[in-house]
Each structure stands twice: as C-alpha cells, then as structure tokens.
Amino acid sequence: MVRFQHLPFVYNELTALHPSARGRGLALPLKLQVVQRARAEHYATMRTNNHSLNAPMLAVNRRLGFRQFAGRYEMHGELR
Numbered sequence: 001m002v003r004f005q006h007l008p009f010v011y012n013e014l015t016a017l018h019p020s021a022r023g024r025g026l027a028l029p030l031k032l033q034v035v036q037r038a039r040a041e042h043y044a045t046m047r048t049n050n051h052s053l054n055a056p057m058l059a060v061n062r063r064l065g066f067r068q069f070a071g072r073y074e075m076h077g078e079l080r
Contacts, residue, residue, distance in 0.1 A: 009045035010038045
C-alpha cells in the first residue's frame with residue numbers, strides 16, 4: 001500500500017499472487033485486507049490499476065466497489 005501524505009486517497013499499486021496460487025480465490029481476501037488497513041488509517045478513497053485483460057482481478061475490484069475510469073495508454077517497442 002503506497003501512502004500519499006498530502007492527498008486524500010491511498011493507492012494500491014499491485015495485488016499479485018504467485019502463478020501456482022492463482023485460481024484459488026485468494027485475491028479477494030488479500031485485497032480485502034488492504035481495504036481494511038486503509039480504512040483503519042481513515043482513508044475514504046482507494047485507487048488501484050489493472051491490466052485491461054486481467055479479468056479475474058477486474059472482477060475482484062468490481063466486487064469491492066471499484067469503478068473503472070479511463071487510464072494510461074501504454075505503447076511498448078523494441079529498441080534496435
């Protein structure tokens with residue numbers, strides 16, 4: 001959990017599981033723990049990001065009440 005001292009929100013930069021642990025329903029309780037910690041610190045807003053094709057994590061975030069907003073558009077290229 002990244003804390004921005006002068007902004008009224010907390011940013012959950014990354015929620016990740018080892019590949020062998022995926023598909024076991026662990027992401028939701030992990031993310032819930034982060035939400036509970038933020039509430040204990042009196043934050044009312046949390047931001048996070050997602051890869052647009054990561055359907056399982058998108059579903060977890062939606063279930064927790066996160067809403068989708070337009071984000072960063074990245075382009076990657078090989079440097080020759």
